[in-house]
Amino acid sequence: MRNAAANVVSTLVKAGHEAVFAGGCVRDMLRGVDPKDYDVATSARPAQVQALFPHSIPVGAHFGVIIVRKGPHQIEVATFRRDGTYTDGRRPDSVEFTSAVEDAKRRDFTVNGLFYNPLTEEVLDYVGGRADLERKLLRAIGDARSRFREDHLRLLRAVRFATVLGYEIDADTWSAMRDLAPEVASVSAERIREELVKIFLHPNRVRGFDLLVDSGLMKAVLPEILALQGCEQPPQWHPEGDVFKHTRIMLGLLPAKVSLPLVLSVLLHDIAKPATYEVDETGRIRFNGHDKQGAEMTEEILRRLKFPNDVIHPTVEAVANHMMFKDVQKMRVSKLKRFMARPTYEDEMELHRVDCMSSNGLTENYDFLRAKEAEFAAELRPLVPAPLINGHEIMAMGVPAGPRVGELLRMVQDLQLEGSLKTAEEAREWIRAKTL
Incomplete structure (x- = not known):
């Protein structure tokens, strides 16, 4: 893909235009990470780009964005621009095609505002991004409040970049994030969802969780999580503390690579504990029915965030079933085999494991099920074979x-x-x- 993008740059330069790699690909190249894609910024106007690349696709010609096809690769080519006013907190009302310097200044964070000329191997830095890369610092370009007011999604993108890159957030940028966090509510559910997915699927997800909470963004996008704070649990089973601490610890115990339903089920498995909290006559804290009510709340939350059904259904099932693991040693063999044959079983096992390890550390039921897996595998037939009769x-x-x-x-x-x-x-x- 890099060769394809460099070929696009070369074609534009030979035609008399300025052209460079732009944005995240430059950031990642300088970090020694292979970019997932390459974007090109150019002085050529959209019509000129299309003239040079006849089979290109004008996906955002108003904003100067053209997709150029090079073999199996698609390279996004954007004309250098300055953005006009933003009235919807997402996109500029107008753009003005301009210079590379002005184009760099209208971008979100300094580490994303770098350009690179693949023909001369020169880095073009008009915003101090290279120094921030060396310092591992995420800093908004120019006035942070102005950048976030222009595009409210940048608030979540800041958390995502800090999480994925492992960078600290500049003090002024952080202050602006905390002040403007409620504004993220104006962003579409789909875009919020995509940022949350990238944060929670990353191995550094606990950092992302903390940044969402501390910035005030969690309150704006997943307020149910904050209700877990101060919701105490029976100390004999949960010496780690309240439901919020328990959930946070579980996120940290997950392996680096997880499925989306698994990490969401960890995040939401106890979401109904505040609503079902009660103290019985012996003084013991109970959460009767929190699994079933939690499944209902989980579905409501995920539908609000426009998750697809193939994510919602297994997540809801995991939340609904997470208390069943305490009974597995009492199940009839037939019920146990059906339980273990479900497609969500492996994710639910991992949910159960981190649930135990984050609290009392008791893994008897987990170990029992792993032993049963080996026992049933020795039978050399499916857990739930075809019925003998219909x-x-x-x-x-x-x-x-x-x-x-x-x-x-x-x-x-x-x-x-x-x-x-x-x-x-x-x-x-x-x-x-x-x-x-």
Whole structure:
């Protein structure tokens, strides 16, 4: 992709235009990290870019943005510009095509405002970004409040960059973030969601969590998390403290690479504890039904943030089921196999593991399930194999259509899973004896 982007720069320069790599790709190159993509900034106007690259796509010609195709790669080419006023807190009302210097000054953070000429290997720094890279400092370009007022999403982007890069946030930039945090509510749910996803999927997610809370952004985008603060738990089971501390510790215990439903289920598994908090007659703290109510709250939160169903459903299921692990050693084999055969099982196991390790450290049920996995694997057949008999066969044996058919199917499968019935004929004989 770098060669493709350099070829685009070369074509623009040969046509008499100024052209450079811009933004995050320059930042990452200077950090010794391979960029995920390459953007080009140029003095060429959109029509001139399209003339040089006939199969290009004008995705944002009003803002001077053209996508140039180079083989399998798509290179974003943007004309140097100065932004006009912002009235919606997201995009400028107008743009003026201008110089590289002005283009750098309208960007968000100094480390993202660097340019690089791949033909001369020269870094162009008009905003002090190189020094901030060396200091590992995230600093807004120019007046921080002005940059955040222009585009409220930059508030979350600041947290994301500080999390992913591991950088400190400049004091003036941080002060502006805290003052303007409520403004992020004007950003679309989809854009908020995407920033949160990038923060919580990163191995440095606890830092991101802390920055969201301390900046006031968590209050604006996920206020339910703050309700966990001060929600005390039974000390004999949770010596770590309140639900907020418990959740934060769990995030830190997760492996570096996690699925999105897993990290969301960790974040939200106890979200209903404040709503279900009570103290019984013995003085013990209880959260009766917090798993089921938490599943309902989780679905509401994730739908509010416009998550897709393939993320919502497994996350909700994990929250709803996280208390079932305390009963696994009491389950019948048939129920246990069904429990373990669910597609969400592995993520739920990891949720259970960090839930235990962040509190009392007791992993008996986790260890029991891992042992059962090995035991069931030795049987050399699926945990839940194909049924020995179906509903039509049961009705052909004289059982009327209705709930009784489903009940018999379930009973046969229970016995199949427990090894009592092994063949279809044994299943038919059992049904005949049961229905005589």
